[in-house]
Amino acid sequence: MATNLSRRTFFGAAAGTTALGLGMFRTVSAAEAKDIKWDETKKFVIIGTGFAGLAAALEAYENGLKADEIAILEKMPTPGGNSIINGGAVAAAGTDMQEKEGIKDSPDLLYADILKAGGGLAHPTLARRIADESVQNFYWLRDKVGVQFKAVTFHGGHSVKRSHAVTNNSGSGFINPMLAKCKEYGMEPRLRTIVDEIIIDDQRRVLGVRGRTNYRFGREDSGRPFTMRATNGVLLASGGFSNNVQMRMSHDPRLNEKFDSTNHPGATGEMIQAAQEIGANTIQMDWIQMGPWTSPDEKGFGLAPLFVESCLGYGPMIDPVTAKRFIQESGNRKVRADAIVAMGHPAVIYTTLENAKTAIIGQNMTQELYDRARKNNVIKEYPTLDAMAADLKIPLDELKKTNDTFNKYIKDQKDPDFNCMMFKNAKPNVEGPFLAVRLWPRVHHCMGGLEINDNAEVLSCRGKPIEGLYAAGEVTGGVHGMVRLGTVAVADCMIFGRVAARQVAAKK
DSSP: OOEEOOHHHHHOTTTTTTTTOTTOOEEEOHHHHHHOOOSEEEEEEEEOOSHHHHHHHHHHHHTTOOGGGEEEEOSSSSSOTTGGGSOSEEEOSSOHHHHHTTOOOOHHHHHHHHHHHTTTOSOHHHHHHHHHHHHHHHHIIIIIIOOOEEEEEOOTTOSSOOEEEETTSSTHHHHHHHHHHHHHTTOOOBOSOEEEEEEEETTOOEEEEEEEESOBTTBTTOSEEEEEEEEEEEEEOOOOOTTOHHHHHHHOTTOOTTSOBSSOTTOOOHHHHHHHHTTBOEEOTTOEEEETTOOTTSOSSOSHHHHHHHHBTTBOEEETTTTEEOSOTTSOHHHHHHHHHHHTSOEEEEEEHHHHHHHTBTTTBOHHHHHHHHHTTSSEEESSHHHHHHHHTOOHHHHHHHHHHHHHHHHHTOOTTTOOOOOTTOOOSOSSOEEEEEEOOEEEEEOOEEEBOTTOEEEBTTSOEEEEEEEOSTTEESSSTTOOOTTHHHHHHHHHHHHHHHHHHHOO
16 A cells, blocks of 8 residues: 655655655655655656667657756666667668568568567567567668668577668667767766656656666665656666566576676666556566577677677587587577576587678678687687587587588578578588587576556556556566567667657647
């Protein structure tokens, strides 16, 4: 039950930091709401500076809100969150870049792929919105925001190549142009500004937020309290909870501290909790995705994923103990990650330098990033299969059998064993040098989160929209189901961030 506090208790200067302790759930009466002394009033308050938050800010401005009517709040000392360190590609189905390469794609095919990968758990109306608006979102990024794209690439689980990669192969290729456009419009994120609480009235309508400026991440008692009114709405674009071990273990006890995360340190999920405290519903919280392309030879997201995802179909993934393939290389992330974890030790994926130059270096991975991964020994180079087998302790005879069989499948363009997708420009892995990456999954994406409708409105535990509260990106659940296809979440963040912004801008 909500607790109604007196105005003196709620707004007394002396009691401000004690009665309003972190995480306390309360409502204010209509009379009290009128008397709140807000430090600032905005029409639109955005929490988070990743893909969803920045896209929402730009869309709100482009739909009539003024720069000084929009606040973009970020708890970390730098903007971008997980988005700025992601792999740097966005899914779009039916673009002119695809057409130039002869790739036949459509929103219907993308929609079908999302539902298939989601195992029937993706909410159809949400998946449909992503599929239908993916192309427009791509053109908005390229033609309006100024994002530079260089290639269409393939990610596991998709039916065709539809992941549009930016020139620098990093999420910063999106975030930096978006930040520049925000600055051009007169909007800049407020860094080190954490939100502790969503303030609602006794009708459960969102009034604004309470938080702290000058916050220092990791020092949870730091900062100076503030209140901010949001007359048209609050958007939660704060990301998931991959780095909150306690929170993820409450939903999946297996994901203890032994599993690292690809996420930035601030992915701790407190805005999901704040929304729960005012009655928001959460869904599918125990579906937490592991990235099957991370390497134990580096930390965080790293460089391995850029190589590994483009390696699919050009070389086999094997159990180094047996030298045998064990899973569909081009299958979805969950299936691959679960299979590696079940083995209990890192897997290995490899191909030749010749294939890498065709499909990876210069396409999904710049020469500079490749050279760095080689220098750090994340990508390991061997003159022959014999040398690779000796170094990685792989049974040589079995490795040669696996390699010969996979080479036949490349020539035949068909894999009868695991149905891995084979690409026409792939060459048999015969002549060295051979390039190999060791693989061990990390916690990557929280599929569950706040429930929203296709207008990005947060739903209560009774299934009704919470007036004035919106959410987009990894803070939400139900969009992808049990497995998120690579680069679809980038589209998801931006599309629903922009949807929320249009809803807010349309309010009088």
